[in-house]
Amino acid sequence: MLKFTKAVCRWIYLSLSRKGMKIKSASESRSPIKIGHRGAAGYCPENTFASFHRALLLGVDFLEMDVQMTKDGELVVIHDSTVNRTTNGKGKVKDLTLKEIKALDAGSWFDSRFSSEKIPSFGEFLDAFGGKVGILLEIKNPSLYPGIEEKIANELLKRGLTSLEGPQVIVQSFDQYSLKKFHQLVPSIQIGVLVKKITGKGISDQELVSFSSYASFVNPKITMVSKRLISRIHQHGFKTFIWTVKNRNEVDFLRHYHVEGLICDFPDFL
Numbered sequence: 684m685l686k687f688t689k690a691v692c693r694w695i696y697l698s699l700s701r702k703g704m705k706i707k708s709a710s711e712s713r714s715p716i717k718i719g720h721r722g723a724a725g726y727c728p729e730n731t732f733a734s735f736h737r738a739l740l741l742g743v744d745f746l747e748m749d750v751q752m753t754k755d756g757e758l759v760v761i762h763d764s765t766v767n768r769t770t771n772g773k774g775k776v777k778d779l780t781l782k783e784i785k786a787l788d789a790g791s792w793f794d795s796r797f798s799s800e801k802i803p804s805f806g807e808f809l810d811a812f813g814g815k816v817g818i819l820l821e822i823k824n825p826s827l828y829p830g831i832e833e834k835i836a837n838e839l840l841k842r843g844l845t846s847l848e849g850p851q852v853i854v855q856s857f858d859q860y861s862l863k864k865f866h867q868l869v870p871s872i873q874i875g876v877l878v879k880k881i882t883g884k885g886i887s888d889q890e891l892v893s894f895s896s897y898a899s900f901v902n903p904k905i906t907m908v909s910k911r912l913i914s915r916i917h918q919h920g921f922k923t924f925i926w927t928v929k930n931r932n933e934v935d936f937l938r939h940y941h942v943e944g945l946i947c948d949f950p951d952f953l
């Protein structure tokens with residue numbers, strides 16, 4: 684049984700204040716914040732409650748997750764545009780109703796122990812985790828889902844999750860049009876531009892300048908990362924989260940790069 688000694692109270696206080704913190708720039712903070720990729724995707728079926736709870740147990744500051752939309756206009760938490768890889772069903776998310784999606788087993792593909800896991804609706808996810816831990820929300824394939832930005836904004840607004848108080852919500856995407864639109868809808872939420880380019884092709888100064896009208900983060904794929912790229916991102920006034928860290932060597936290598944956050948499948952490696 685946990686005794687509320689002075690030391691335990693201090694630990695709880697420090698944990699809660701860290702989870703509610705404003706993200707410090709790498710020059711102000713000694714270590715990057717911990718972001719659980721699709722929860723703790725290395726240990727549990729990605730983007731399920733099992734995965735998000737495991738990530739919390741492993742002490743993440745933020746849960747990274749992906750949002751898409753069903754045929755009947757409901758928001759769901761899933762990475763791929765089809766249910767084929769991560770459930771026992773088949774088909775595109777946009778061609779299935781929420782009821783059909785909820786009938787699927789979203790855990791057995793990973794391990795039979797997770798056979799009761801379902802694809803969470805976005806509302807269920809927010810009710811469980813909103814305001815308790817940071818949320819790094821990726822708008823996935825928004826061009827497939829007209830109006831998805833407004834729906835996401837409404838879900839956040841009605842739960843009071845757009846204020847600057849408490850654990851933050853940050854919205855990211857590869858789709859710059861969608862990010863600009865979201866920024867206009869909810870200017871108080873910080874935006875991250877995801878960037879994935881083949882090795883050797885960096886991010887031009889012109890691109891960095893264009894992101895600065897709406898984004899606060901530029902988040903490159905780990906294979907693109909160099910000290911020069913990180914320093915250019917910082918010089919243009921952005922913070923940066925690197926994705927996706929999958930092993931301890933990558934954590935060690937990135938520690939020298941002074942980035943604000945690491946998005947990891949195994950959050951305990953951080």
Ligand code: G3P
Binds near residue numbers: 720
């Ligand atoms: O958070 C960044 C990362 O999740 C983007 O890639 O494919 O894992 O969604 P993906």
Ligand code: CA
Binds near residue numbers: 747748749821
């Ligand atoms: Ca993602």
